[in-house]
Amino acid sequence: MYTAVIPREEWVNFFNSFSCEHHGWLVSMEIFTDEIGAQVEAKNMPLAGIAVDIKGSGANNILITVGEKAGAQVTHTIRSPKQVCLERSNGGCDESLQIESVSGEQTLLRFCGAD
16 A cells, blocks of 8 residues: 655645546545544545635635535535545555644545445
8 A cells, every 4th residue: 555645736636536536436534633533424425526625825625525415415624734645555546535634633535445
């Protein structure tokens, strides 16, 4: 397994492409913070998409949405993200996506079947 760090200047194109390629894939989303520890936000839900909200020179946000229907969707916002890492198997299959914010919060998106 290897980890690819996605440079900040590539985030918009990366997530646009990533969302198209992985739309509908079943994922689990976990949030890790010092205050609350590990929390499961979603389990075995289809990926709807990931978007980057650019605010000029201000703080950016990354939004991850899972679920098929508007009423059954979960959207998690990562405020002021500082690093995006994609873990791939030695065979080149995407296993997980990890996003760390400036505050230290870590969001882990795992592809089901890759657990």
